[in-house]
Amino acid sequence: MPSLLAQLRQYSVVVADTGDRAAIERFRPEDATTNPSIILKALRAGQYRQQVDNALRQAMASATATPTIIAEACDRLVVSMGVEILATIRGKVSTEVPAALSFDSAATVARARALHQRYLQLGIPGDRVLVKIAATWEGIQAARQLEREGIRCNLTLIFNLAQARACAEAGIYLVSPFVGRILDWHQRHSPDASFDAENDPGVLSVRQVYRFFKQHDYATVVMAASFRNIGEVLALAGCDRLTISPALLAELEQSSAELQRALADDGRREPAPSALDEAQFRWQMNEDPMATEKLAEGIRQFHADQLALEALLIARMREL
Incomplete structure (x- = not known):
């Protein structure tokens, strides 16, 4: 019998949720x-040290103010x-x-264009890059504009159908609905409840979006x-990615x-x-405390890690 991963x-399509080069080489995912x-x-694991130094030296050669x-x-x-x-x-x-x-839609568009352009300048075809943006209303509108320009987007931190639907209506290439963070919220608010894969609220949310x-x-x-x-993973076997x-x-x-395959397009x-519209989107988010809380929390967490990265x-710049 082949492994569960092979099946x-x-x-x-299996995608690696990591920046670890050894893991990517081992599992050979389609995307990352x-x-x-x-x-x-x-x-922090000691990877990409040369890239850090090169990035800092190039930036220091083009600017003098530390924030820049x-x-x-x-x-x-x-x-x-x-x-x-x-x-x-x-x-x-x-x-x-x-x-x-x-x-900030305008700032998101500008930063996304700049990131995309850097890939192009390094010889990477644009269709191999997805710009990842949080699925706020402003983020979705920014992604709408970017998709029109041929810059494909991955809208992340999606916790309900309203977010996913608004992305699809905006013509976004890919959405990343979250599973485990939805489960986390429900376990915290219903500590006595028992969740297996078939009644996992994160799994059910993704199935709803897929269908x-x-x-x-x-x-x-x-x-x-x-x-x-892996129970959550297997309960979504058949999801696009x-x-x-x-x-x-x-x-x-x-x-x-x-x-056993869990999801399939029935063709109907x-x-x-x-x-x-914006008012309907914001109202549906307002009516969903889980999605509202987890979206805000996710943005704060990513920002905290961005500050830690900076x-x-x-610290490394001062050593160069």
């Missing part, structure tokens, strides 16, 4: 996703890391716009993210149990509903 690849937390973890140097170095670093990852995989890498811009997209023939790719255990941590990839690789189609670069 899973028959139904879903990064975020400030993943990048910070890789740097660090912002420039951060962009250079995340792109150089992305280039290294792309040398190992066949598909795409996601590179995130700083979370501090999550409520809604297929039913209404949206082209947007659904990539489930933020898994807490699954971005999985190295620890869970290893667990899937080591098991040879039989896998219905006309899409009228697109959500502090690491400042």
Whole structure:
């Protein structure tokens, strides 16, 4: 019997949720996703040291003010890391716009264009890069503009159908609905409840998004993210893409149990509903305390890790 990981690849595109080069080389995912937390973890593990120094030296050569140097170095670093990852995989890498811009559409568009242009200047085809943006209303509108310009986007921190639907209606290439963080919220608010894979609220949320997209023939790719255990992964076998941590990839690789496909497009189609406007989107978010809290929390966490990354670069800059 093939491993669970091998069987899973028959139904879903497997994506590595890591910046660890050894893990990417071991599991050979189609794509890879990064975020400030993943990048910070890789740097603290001693990886990408040469890229850090190169990014800082290039930034120091073009600017004198420390904030400008660090912002420039951060962009250079995340792109150089992305280039290294792309040398190992066949598909795409996601590179995130700083979370501090999550409520500023114009600034998000500008930063996304700059990141995308850096990849192009390094010889990377634009269709191998996804710009990752938090799925706030402002982020979705920024991504709408970027998609029109041919810059593909990955909208992240998605916790309910309203966010996912607004992304699909905006023509976004890919959405990343989270699983484990939804479960975390429900476990914290219902500590006596028991959640297995089939009643896991994160799994049910992704299934809802997947079926809604297929039913209404949206082209947007659904990539489930933020898994807490392999039960959640297996309960979404058949989802377009699954971005999985190295620890869970290893667990899937080591098991040879039989896998049953959980999701499939049944081919039935219905006309899409009228697109959500801003007021409807914000009201549906207001009515969903879990999604509202987890989106805000996720943005804060990513921003905190971005600040930690900047502090690491400042410390290294003083050594050069």
